[in-house]
Amino acid sequence: MPAGKATIQSVLLAALCLPGAYAVPRPARQDPESILLSLPSAEIYSRHLLNLTEEPHPAGSRRNMELADYVRDRFIEYGLEDVHFHDTPALLSRSVSASVELVAPVRLRLKLAEDPYPADKDSFLYRDPRVVPYHAYARSGDVTAETVYANSGSPEDFAALRKMNINLRGKIVVMRYSEPYSYRGYKVWLAETHGAAGAIIYSDPQDDGYAQGDAYPDGPLGPPSHVQLGSIVYDWLGPGEPFTFHWERGGGTWKEGTVRDRQLPKIPSIPMSYEDASEILSRLSGPAVPSGWQGGLPFTYHIGPGPVRVHLRVENSERIGTMRNVLGAIRGTAERDKWVVIGNHRDAWVYGAVDPGSGTAAMLEVARSLGAALRAGFRPRRTILFADWDAEEDLLGGSTSWAEQQRDRLLRDGVAYVNVDSGVSGHDFSGGSTPALAGFLQDATRSVHDPDGGGSVYDAWAARSRDGAPVVEDIVGATDYTAFQENIGMSCIDMSFGGPYGVYHSEYDDYFWISRIVDQGFRYGTTMARLWGLVTWRLANATVLPMRYSDYARKVLDYLGAIETKDAARPLALEQARSAARRWRDAALDLETRLREGPVPDDAAARQVNDLLVRVERAMTDGEGLKGRPFFKHLIYAPQPTYREEILPRLYEAIETGDRDSIPRYEAQLVAAFDRAALLLRQARGRLEEGA
Ligand SMILES: [Zn+2]
Structure with missing residues (x-):
């Protein structure tokens, strides 16, 4: 078909059936990642941000409800599916x-x-x-x-x-x-x-x-x-x-x-x-x-x-009042029942240009980009859920209420949660994750251009680190991933571009501050949209999920060493937990080698392997929770009341409170968790052998 005719046809198609922002010629079938990297636009991002920051909009306010409508309408316009509100009293x-x-x-x-x-x-x-x-x-x-x-x-x-x-x-x-x-x-x-x-x-x-x-x-x-x-x-x-x-x-x-x-x-x-x-x-x-x-x-x-x-x-x-979350989806294909959730809160103490508007505007651009990829014929393997949370500022309310109501479904089908709260308060990328996704996150930043640095976000991030490798931080509950990581046991990522941000939670966190002082031309807001879109797509579409548990087990071995000497006067010897963590690490390495060197598994085998991989993070939780804080079920991470991180929280608290009698029981919980994790990874390895 002559090129000219194709162009006319696609323009007609666009004019006939594409709403608003889609009134552009339908792209030729291309790589979905190049759509996600090229589509975010400073002009559209700034339009979102202007609207989001027009008035103060704390949870329960008239304006925050209007903004829920705005987000819902954009989700629909951009082609998301199953768009709906989720309301909870608070x-x-x-x-x-x-x-x-x-x-x-x-x-x-x-x-x-x-x-x-x-x-x-x-x-x-x-x-x-x-x-x-x-x-x-x-x-x-x-x-x-x-x-x-x-x-x-x-x-x-x-x-x-x-x-x-x-x-x-x-x-x-x-x-x-x-x-x-x-x-x-x-x-x-x-x-x-x-x-x-x-x-x-x-x-x-x-x-x-x-x-x-x-x-x-x-x-x-x-x-x-x-x-x-x-x-x-x-x-x-x-x-x-x-x-x-x-x-x-x-x-x-x-x-x-x-x-x-x-x-x-x-x-x-x-x-x-x-x-x-x-x-x-x-x-x-x-x-x-x-x-x-x-x-x-x-x-x-x-x-x-x-x-x-x-x-x-x-x-x-x-x-x-009412907390109103806005949800939308892009339904998946081979693993449609599995959920990759991405979220950001909408409520702000005042205008919230950085916190959270810079993240909300980026999420809307991610929705537009993934919607465009969908229209171009790219539907991901897993379902992507978009979540616009309410009342984060008050009590992490919107995300926690939704996660609690969806608890059973998330335990079964939740693959990962990717959070952006304050998207841009500066130019320095900072990424955190549960350890299994650290390598994946580093990798994704290699594919996204850093506006200042000239190279990739990875390069700029690495240049700020001591040994040339970017540091993926531990994340511990101070924003909307809390319920997902620390209660459900889902792999999580949290991202931001940070910098000096002296106007946090004041009226000066407004459009003027962000557009004139910190993010001229919204170069970083759109960079966040590109990166977030890419991370989401890869998590949703990878044949085999990118969790690398050998990194996790190694990190846990370091944590064990640190907690053993936390009380220098009465050091612990956690030999059993240490041996179990080594068994976990070895099982992970074994599987990772097989995945690297073996053939790509077929759909059915990949699905079973992925189910097992997701359950390894689940294995890091235990029903009992922390003493007096049963919501925090994670065995490796919890927040202190100050929001400082608390690593191996049960042992940490037992040492702090002098509750030495509980230490053997807490160590046994760790041994059981690490052995559960190792078993799941061996089963995954076995499944690959069967398929070979
Ligand atoms: Zn926030």
Whole structure:
């Protein structure tokens, strides 16, 4: 057929049946990966991001529901299948009003507002006096008390205060947000358990302000008035259902029960800018701070208590709202019942240009690209599920509720989960995964161009590492992969392009900041879309799944070595677990050699091998869960309440709490898990032999 005629025909075809973004000539049958790498467009990405960041949209807000419609409509437009909402009720906490006033040694009302910057149309939020910064789930209250500075509010900091004989009972504790990130809810909980009457957490310029570089609007760091909003729910005391806490449905409405859940704070708390906090800190007396506690403000920090007295008033409302996830699919072929899930949350404390808009816009571009590949005739082997989660910011609610409701199906058919939360806050790629997918992730980054580096994302990533090989980080529950990795036992990946990001959870995390300061031309937003699309396609379409468990077993051997000497005074000898991990490693190596050197298995054999491979990650979970935290069933990874990682968590906690009697039982659980894993891998190897 002459080329000219083919072109006319495909243009006609496009005009007749392709909606909106597809009104382009149908591509000739090409490689699906080149579609995924070429299609993401800065123009369309920016259109998504503009819309997503138009208004503040926390979970339960009118705007966040409108954005659910927007995502659903794009999913449909781009050709996804089975597009639907998934709604769950949840307790949501929002600000009504708040004030903070110094009553001694001077009377001074603090601003509690972020300054406008004329060139940024979105920076005028606090002109409305009803807008106040808040900590979601903080208890409403009205307290006047002396203040104490507690550095970053870590367990070590509170221990140091005890040593200094600083009594926190009835005080208002001032703590700083800290780098590296430590969960704000745990700071407030520690203050509460030490008898504090209230808590203030502020952004010190040492951590995310001028001490680190130029601040907004000249650079990416936090300006004097920026405030980090956020949730302080005590989620480690029992995440997962019920999301409605002590509220009960009766006669069609929700009523608050009498006993407040222990996951909900009992004291008022508020986030603050350093501009406001310096009014308190500069007037504190008492001992000068220990080394490491001095922040970036231009005076010597003191501990207190007093003479500063602060009147803190917080009024938050609590109501049962709706978390609305949006789901869509591309149904698979040979392994249609198997699920590769990709997800990002939609809700944001304010505009959320980085967190999560940069990820949401990328996911929409992934949907458009995979939709285009589908139209070009490329349907993946497995089903791809797209998930646009709600209420991540409040309580990881949308993803956890869906994973819990789909638990049985995910246990049977969940292949992998790929998360992107804050897609782009800088230019430095950072990738994390469960260890079996680390090599796969590194490999995928070789195929995607890095806008700054000139080479691949892999090259730029490797150039930042010490020994030339990029470091795939361990991932541990602080975002939407938590339920998938730590409860279900699915292989997970989490990706971002990071950098100095001083405006996190403030009104300045807006379109102006990302488009002018950090991602001009959306070169990195579209790079994320390319990489995410490629990773998703390969996971969904590989004949044999790319999990490499020899890497996992090796990593576990290192972890065993580390935990054996965690308590240097009383080291452990985990010889049985070590031998079992070696058996696991050897079985994995055996299978991997066979896969590398043998013929590609036929469909039926591949399917059985894949089922076995997926179950190896499942083998790393155990029904009992952590003591007091049964949701966390993973034997290798769990988050500490601070969100620091906890490796081999059962052993870790047994050592921490002096529960030596439980150690043999926990070691036996590891031995059983590693032997289960080895057996599955040997069965996979056996299946390949049969097929040969
Ligand atoms: Zn986020």
